[in-house]
Amino acid sequence: MRKEPLIIHPDYLIKNIQDGDIGAVIYGLLTGTMMTPIKDITEGVGPGGRASEFEGPGMLTIKGDKLVVQPPANFIWAYKTPYTYAVKTEDGIVIVEKNKTIKRLSPKEIGNVASDYINATELEKWYKEAKVGDRIAIDFSLSNFSDGRLEVPPEDITRFFGERTKKYMEEYPEGAPIMAYMHHYRVEEVAEATSQLESYPEYDDIAREYNAKEFVKAWNGTIVPPGTSSPGKDTVQFTSSRDPKAPGGYASHGTCPPARALRDAVAQAGLPTPTGMSWGYFALIYGFDPATDVKVYNDGKYPIMIIMWTRGSGPSMVIHAKILRLVPM
Template identity: 40%
Template sequence: MSTKWRNTSVKIVLILFVVCIMLFAFSFVNHTSFTGKSFAEAYGLPIGQSMFDGDSILDDKAPVEVPLLGNPLFIVHEITTLDLKGLLMTLTTGYVPFDYSTISSEGIDSYGNARGFEGPGYLTLDGDKLAVKAPDNYIWGYSSPYKVLTKTNSGVDVVENGTVVQSVPTDKIKELNFHNDFYNVTSILNWYNNDATVGSNFTLEKGIVGFSDGRNNISYSDVERIFGKNVSDYVDAYPAGSPIVLYMGNTTEVAAEDYYTYLGSHPEYGDSVREYNARQFVEAWNNTVIPPHSSGNGHDYVSFGSAADASAPGGSAAHGVCPPARALRAAVLGEGFSLPVGMDGSENAVLFGYNPARDIKVTNTHDFPVKIIMWTQGEGTGMAIYAKLIRYVPTDQVNTSNLTTNATISQDIGNSST
């Protein structure tokens, strides 16, 4: 650096220093003192909103600028960051960008941008300060209908977040373009014509409510935007009200023991129907993830065949679900969990009156999520049915008490159930 440039730089700094000293005399001119809470209220900040590193806490609002004469110290962060363009604008307009470091405790830089974390954080109040909190190791919530069709006397209403956005007459329902991997307009027509009464709802989209960390509820579109398509697809597959693990940080997968049984033969109920039902049970429960201290169920879009059974209420039952239910029950009890709701301890493991997919509830009492894995080998009456749990343990907490693996261990639980 030349001597001339060094002298010029010193002069610029001295001039700015003198300006700051002069402005200090006006430090009480048009000055408004903010706390994080009062600023959030004054400018309508989206407290509870999910945020990523680099997002502005103002969301899509215009930057906040305040009179320099009343807030002379706010120019300091422009000087320290050598924001020459900002300094020029401040000195020519008399307004300075608000310095958010004065009202924040963590996760927010002086310009109001979220900083210093990975994953989906969220804006909150930390006492009287603003903060963007980094995500916990696990984030979960509960799926909830966000957009539904409600049957009316003359057709259906499209209701989004509690507000009717469209009314569709009966003869136009067939033209609706709502669909996903699990339903289409044919499904909607079947519901309308065969199942629904006036006031009944058909869920089109599910959002997330009741977040584990207290952040704001989100719409269906925000599920994919914030947590990814895999999570959005999972939400689609499971009934409204299901607990959903939305995010996991640094975890290690630890496999528990395998449990297995065989389908066996009961020709009086039809072994082909029994095999179909067993496979449907496995499909419904495989890859189900249950958050800590929550009760989860299988997914919703499976069907079960019926077999005549004089001892069953209504004269028929979904025979074939009990062998996979016993395998699941063994894996759950082997993990130290309680007997699932909708099951008993007998060979006929599924209680009458419970849908084997959505009504059975498995309660995870761990401090971390678990995933249920189910699969089959072979076919026919000799088909083997397996179940095990995967623990998602925080990597820094893996120890001998939770690192039990089962690379070579399997347990046969018998095969005589219907």
């Protein structure tokens, strides 16, 4: 903080008395210098150093010779980015953060690694199958923000953007766009489509119904910011049935009906055909994971949200897909 002689700026002393800043008053009287009032070198910051006149995660910028706290936009998004890795070594693993080794662990200690994204069993399984030098991401940051702010490390995500944002991050794969903050917007329903599961007993209708519901779970609630492509959640699992036409002889049958509903709703909303889908009856292209390889691209001006649900059960089960547009107010 810049300081000025008290004899030149007695007005600073008066201002501190008026603000009730007793500490600054005592400091000025004892040292003969006064700290420049924060309002003279900042904009949008109160006497206590807190942003004023708005709520939410503001951003510090420079405007002329002042530090300015800008209020948050209606929508702020970023990308889920690997921040911390576990790297296999000849005698265990090392934990690497920003290319710096922060911890070394023996094979017996691997189960003690705490992460919101991978549990001890999964990490130990990876270690047994990995080669020396292989790495796996165990913690993630938010980076490449839509408003240009700096990367937010894992420990600050909940503090800045709330538990809901952190939970959303945990469900989506690396590289997915993450809507970190939303406020002052209205929801417009722009498209809805349906499909029916139908019966293909040769592919096991019970397994097909399970896969259809997993597809719905994977995509329900997905938010796609403008100018981004989003996959579905990577926390779902599909079961495979034998199919001689599929690569490897197996396919996740039952995912095409909900894929048709999603594809048709996306088209009605005026958006491009999702990656990994075709316009055939069997909407999913072989070789694409129905949740993480399929991607919906939003070439519109505003964020969209995908809502999916099912009604009924068995071959007559109806799958619904709805596209909502989130418009700033």
